[in-house]
Amino acid sequence: xxxxxxxxxxxxxxxxxxxxxxxxxxxxxxxxxxxxxxxxxxxxxxxxxxxxxxxxxxxxxxxxxxxxxxxxxxxxxxxxxxxxxxxxxxxxxxxxxxxxxxxxxxxxxxxxxxxxxxxxxxxxxxxxxxxxxxxxxxxxxxxxxxxxxxxxxxxxxxxxxxxxxxxxxxxxxxxxxxxxxxxxxxxxxxxxxxxxxxxxxxxxxxxxxxxxxxxxxxxxxxxxxxxxxxxxxxxxxxxxxxxxxxxxxxxxxxxxxxxxxxxxxxxxxxxxxxxxxxxxxxxxxxxxxxxxxxxxxxxxxxxxxxxxxxxxxxxxxxxxxxxxxxxxxxxxxxxxxxxxxxxxxxxxxxxxxxxxxxxxxxxxxxxxxxxxxxxxxxxxxxxxxxxxxxxxxxxxxxxxxxxxxxxxxxxxxxxxxxxxxxxxxxxxxxxxxxxxxxxxxxxxxxxxxxxxxxxxxxxxxxxxxxxxxxxxxxxxxxxxxxxxxxxxxxxxxxxxxxxxxxxxxxxxxxxxxxxxxxxxxxxxxxxxxxxxxxxxxxxxxxxxxxxxxxxxxxxxxxxxxxxxxxxxxxxxxxxxxxxxxxxxxxxxxxxxxxxxxxxxxxxxxxxxxxxxxxxxxxxxxxxxxxxxxxxxxxxxxxxxxxxxxxxxxxxxxxxxxxxxxxxxxxxxxxxxxxxxxxxxxxxxxxxxxxxxxxxxxxxxxxxxxxxxxxxxxxxxxxxxxxxxxxxxxxxxxxxxxxxxxxxxxxxxxxxxxxxxxxxxxxxxxxxxxxxxxxxxxxxxxxxxxx
Amino acid sequence: xxxxxxxxxxxxxxxxxxxxxxxxxxxxxxxxxxxxxxxxxxxxxxxxxxxxxxxxxxxxxxxxxxxxxxxxxxxxxxxxxxxxxxxxxxxxxxxxxxxxxxxxxxxxxxxxxxxxxxxxxxxxxxxxxxxxxxxxxxxxxxxxxxxxxxxxxxxxxxxxxxxxxxxxxxxxxxxxxxxxxxxxxxxxxxxxxxxxxxxxxxxxxx
Numbered sequence: 001x002x003x004x005x006x007x008x009x010x011x012x013x014x015x016x017x018x019x020x021x022x023x024x025x026x027x028x029x030x031x032x033x034x035x036x037x038x039x040x041x042x043x044x045x046x047x048x049x050x051x052x053x054x055x056x057x058x059x060x061x062x063x064x065x066x067x068x069x070x071x072x073x074x075x076x077x078x079x080x081x082x083x084x085x086x087x088x089x090x091x092x093x094x095x096x097x098x099x100x101x102x103x104x105x106x107x108x109x110x111x112x113x114x115x116x117x118x119x120x121x122x123x124x125x126x127x128x129x130x131x132x133x134x135x136x137x138x139x140x141x142x143x144x145x146x147x148x149x150x151x152x153x154x155x156x157x158x159x160x161x162x163x164x165x166x167x168x169x170x171x172x173x174x175x176x177x178x179x180x181x182x183x184x185x186x187x188x189x190x191x192x193x194x195x196x197x198x199x200x201x202x203x204x205x206x207x208x209x210x211x212x213x214x215x216x217x218x219x220x221x222x223x224x225x226x227x228x229x230x231x232x233x234x235x236x237x238x239x240x241x242x243x244x245x246x247x248x249x250x251x252x253x254x255x256x257x258x259x260x261x262x263x264x265x266x267x268x269x270x271x272x273x274x275x276x277x278x279x280x281x282x283x284x285x286x287x288x289x290x291x292x293x294x295x296x297x298x299x300x301x302x303x304x305x306x307x308x309x310x311x312x313x314x315x316x317x318x319x320x321x322x323x324x325x326x327x328x329x330x331x332x333x334x335x336x337x338x339x340x341x342x343x344x345x346x347x348x349x350x351x352x353x354x355x356x357x358x359x360x361x362x363x364x365x366x367x368x369x370x371x372x373x374x375x376x377x378x379x380x381x382x383x384x385x386x387x388x389x390x391x392x393x394x395x396x397x398x399x400x401x402x403x404x405x406x407x408x409x410x411x412x413x414x415x416x417x418x419x420x421x422x423x424x425x426x427x428x429x430x431x432x433x434x435x436x437x438x439x440x441x442x443x444x445x446x447x448x449x450x451x452x453x454x455x456x457x458x459x460x461x462x463x464x465x466x467x468x469x470x471x472x473x474x475x476x477x478x479x480x481x482x483x484x485x486x487x488x489x490x491x492x493x494x495x496x497x498x499x500x501x502x503x504x505x506x507x508x509x510x511x512x513x514x515x516x517x518x519x520x521x522x523x524x525x526x527x528x529x530x531x532x533x534x535x536x537x538x539x540x541x542x543x544x545x546x547x548x549x550x551x552x553x554x555x556x557x558x559x560x561x562x563x564x565x566x567x568x569x570x571x572x573x574x575x576x577x578x579x580x581x582x583x584x585x586x587x588x589x590x591x592x593x594x595x596x597x598x599x600x601x602x603x604x605x606x607x608x609x610x611x612x613x614x615x616x617x618x619x620x621x622x623x624x625x626x627x628x629x630x631x632x633x634x635x636x637x638x639x640x641x642x643x644x645x646x647x648x649x650x651x652x653x654x655x656x657x658x659x660x661x662x663x664x665x666x667x668x669x670x671x672x673x674x675x676x677x678x679x680x681x682x683x684x685x686x687x688x689x690x691x692x693x694x695x696x697x698x699x700x701x702x703x704x705x706x707x708x709x710x711x712x713x714x715x716x717x718x719x720x721x722x723x724x725x726x727x728x729x730x731x732x733x734x735x736x737x738x739x740x741x742x743x744x745x746x747x748x749x750x751x752x753x754x755x756x757x758x759x760x761x762x763x764x765x766x767x768x769x770x771x772x773x774x775x776x777x778x779x780x781x782x783x784x785x786x
Numbered sequence: 787x788x789x790x791x792x793x794x795x796x797x798x799x800x801x802x803x804x805x806x807x808x809x810x811x812x813x814x815x816x817x818x819x820x821x822x823x824x825x826x827x828x829x830x831x832x833x834x835x836x837x838x839x840x841x842x843x844x845x846x847x848x849x850x851x852x853x854x855x856x857x858x859x860x861x862x863x864x865x866x867x868x869x870x871x872x873x874x875x876x877x878x879x880x881x882x883x884x885x886x887x888x889x890x891x892x893x894x895x896x897x898x899x900x901x902x903x904x905x906x907x908x909x910x911x912x913x914x915x916x917x918x919x920x921x922x923x924x925x926x927x928x929x930x931x932x933x934x935x936x937x938x939x940x941x942x943x944x945x946x947x948x949x950x951x952x953x954x955x956x957x958x959x960x961x962x963x964x965x966x967x968x969x970x971x972x973x974x975x976x977x978x979x980x981x982x983x984x985x986x987x988x989x990x991x992x
Contacts, residue, residue, distance in 0.1 A: 352962060
């Protein structure tokens with residue numbers, strides 16, 4: 001139906017046409033199909049007569065959320081709207097193109113998905129699926145998903161369309177002058193993600209005129225092999241009279257540029273009408289869409305960041321429980337903050353992609369992986385590589401991952417390939433192929449290449465293009481199998497030169513059992529990069545390794561003018577000098593002044609001569625109390641209180657390290673949550689930061705938390721203090737409901753309430769403590785948990 | 787766009803900040819302005835069509851057959867930055883939150899100036915928003931619809947919270963005669979019983 005070489009004409013705006021046809025202000029466009037179907041048919045007919053090959057049925061807002069308020073069903077509206085459009089296709093006598101088709105039009109749900117809003121991803125998929133099923137039943141010829149600004153919502157709609165129909169699917173998003181959508185999605189990320197998920201054509205609609213959209217269209221053209229769609233506004237609207245500033249002729253002229261740039265599916269959005277489509281048709285009908293230069297470089301992305309594998313890109317290996325006791329504990333306890341912290345450290349250390357492995361006995365991986373993916377995507381922009389052999393876990397993780405992920409891994413075993421590749425294909429991920437198979441580890445470079453070729457053939461037979469396959473040539477321990485290091489490096493070189501695929505290596509394996517492991521690991525990394533390695537999996541917190549990569553980027557020419565290299569090392573010299581000056585600062589001062597680094601260093605010194613508990617009781621708590629008292633007296637302010645708390649956190653980390661694992665210094669557990677319907681969580685986060693540094697173990701249930709979840713966690717964790725936050729009068733009922741449910745427990749916990757709209761009287765009325773601020777929360781906890 | 791740093795400090799409860807806090811706040815303000823530009827949109831409506839309930843709206847718009855509804859937002863990028871910063875450094879996160887609040891207000895000022903420029907010779911009322919006085923929050927969906935807030939990516943949840951978080955909707959009446967101040971001051975404020983500034987013997991100066 002769509003082609004990169006042949007033009008397809010879409011229609012123009014519906015809303016303005018309805019008003020022109022006599023729709024009264026206040027009359028709902030969603031109901032026109034039921035009340036005045038002939039009005040729709042007449043509009044569609046005008047577009048077909050102006051040259052549209054495809055008309056969008058009037059179903060843009062036909063979702064459950066909107067329609068249930070109007071007392072009609074999605075199916076009723078969709079059936080009637082598509083019927084009205086089909087009628088126009090059948091009886092347009094003067095049409096230019098024979099056989100106009102009808103698209104089911106799917107717009108945004110009008111409510112933002114998590115984490116930007118509160119709508120869960122699967123709830124969105126479910127709402128879209130209902131529309132798609134109705135559209136299929138009504139006989140739509142294709143599905144259009146349009147005016148999306150959140151890549152995650154576009155994904156939800158596209159997944160729903162693919163899972164519930166075999167119809168072609170067009171997806172267009174709305175961008176602004178910054179080249180991003182309102183939610184920050186880039187054109188490259190949009191193109192990679194939607195192409196991967198199996199859209200049939202992608203592009204832009206609404207928000208701007210054709211001129212402003214041209215750079216964005218070019219970017220999309222370069223990042224997908226699919227036909228590209230442009231359905232811009234008739235320029236920009238005037239706020240006073242709502243009039244758009246481009247004439248049909250100007251619009252058509254600007255669109256001709258888009259066609260020359262390679263756009264092949266064209267129409268208009270707000271402010272356009274059949275005159276615009278007619279002018280457009282006239283102007284470009286004899287044009288052939290311009291030749292496009294499409295990047296074939298491997299890439300992964302999140303909505304806001306694309307990582308192209310056109311040089312060495314670091315995959316951080318730290319999110320993995322293997323051999324890490326603290327990480328294992330965090331996983332078993334569901335301690336997301338610890339895992340998020342691992343991600344942040346690696347991002348700050350220069351990782352480009354994060355490997356995510358949450359497989360551990362006792363962890364339900366298929367539930368944990370999507371949860372961790374969601375948490376990580378809130379805290380970091382980096383693309384993720386989902387590391388699992390469990391297909392259910394991979395599918396669950398890929399489904400919620402916003403962007404284009406990588407999967408680690410498949411191997412040459414046919415059974416593994418058959419199990420994992422369909423999932424990789426469905427969600428449009430890149431995948432790592434390990435050069436081993438059911439017969440075991442290969443011995444030579446030749447064997448590795450043979451397996452790599454087999455994996456490549458299998459991937460291509462599943463419709464996975466070669467830039468989406470990365471080959472891992474396997475690092476073996478050189479002290480145990482010395483000849484294998486050579487074989488690995490040879491294989492890396494040959495995969496690079498003969499197969500032209502990116503290569504992955506877990507580098508640190510090389511040095512097990514040897515002294516001076518860092519030297520061995522770095523030397524191997526350097527040789528592997530020289531052989532063509534693009535994706536080393538390493539601990540980016542090891543400066544040595546990152547230094548070697550910085551040097552490599554100079555030698556490879558990627559670091560133009562050695563700029564990054566010079567910055568890295570010229571600036572590194574300065575802080576190195578600082579600790580030389582002996583400081584007379586005490587640990588208490590460091591905490592009070594919020595100096596994290598100093599506090600950590602001084603705690604390390606102090607722990608040599610006293611126990612962790614002594615440090616907490618004699619230094620840490622008094623220091624925090626001093627800041628707390630200053631805060632209350634108006635001598636210190638919230639940022640200082642929090643800086644001190646964060647310095648204390650660093651001290652806590654040192655103490656915990658010295659005491660081994662466990663929570664011996666923790667005082668008691670407190671659950672905190674922002675209530676259902678409330679998405680403002682800064683107050684709750686402040687309380688969490690301050691309280692946890694007084695030694696309380698904070699179980700943070702997040703924001704928009706249903707009462708049931710809070711009750712369930714209270715029982716499970718057996719806590720006696722729950723803190724609830726609400727910011728708006730509209731969410732106070734949810735707070736009351738939570739208090740009511742908690743009070744029904746056999747042993748109700750004490751509760752403290754806070755937030756902008758909570759007053760002492762209100763809290764007292766509900767039989768709860770009033771937490772004026774974070775400091776007050778600490779006092780309440782002291783009184784209750786002591 | 788000028789940021790009202792005094793106001794940001796007030797949100798932080800820091801009327802007499804030390805040099806370190808001021809330096810940190812100023813640097814963060816610069817970063818905020820380089821990373822994010824407030825977006826706004828507005829539309830002209832018939833005041834009668836808006837049908838705003840309550841005395842505040844009635845009093846404010848008494849002389850205004852037409853009103854402009856404006857919406858301003860720092861966008862989802864601010865929310866994302868805020869989440870990421872909250873995971874890294876809460877002290878800076880609260881500073882960013884305070885700066886975000888004054889930044890979106892500055893965006894509203896810019897929107898108001900744009901409106902003013904389109905109506906030479908007319909007089910605008912004070913800007914007011916749902917939640918002020920007796921203007922209920924449940925007019926929010928209507929206001930967003932009327933301003934075309936979808937064009938700048940602003941939506942409202944079932945619990946009437948706007949997303950992205952740093953978003954403001956407001957109404958400005960357009961009159962032929964000069965309009966007295968009718969919103970500013972504690973007498974008009976719904977929070978005048980519980981306000982922490984009043985308790986401390988001060989005002990928020992709004």
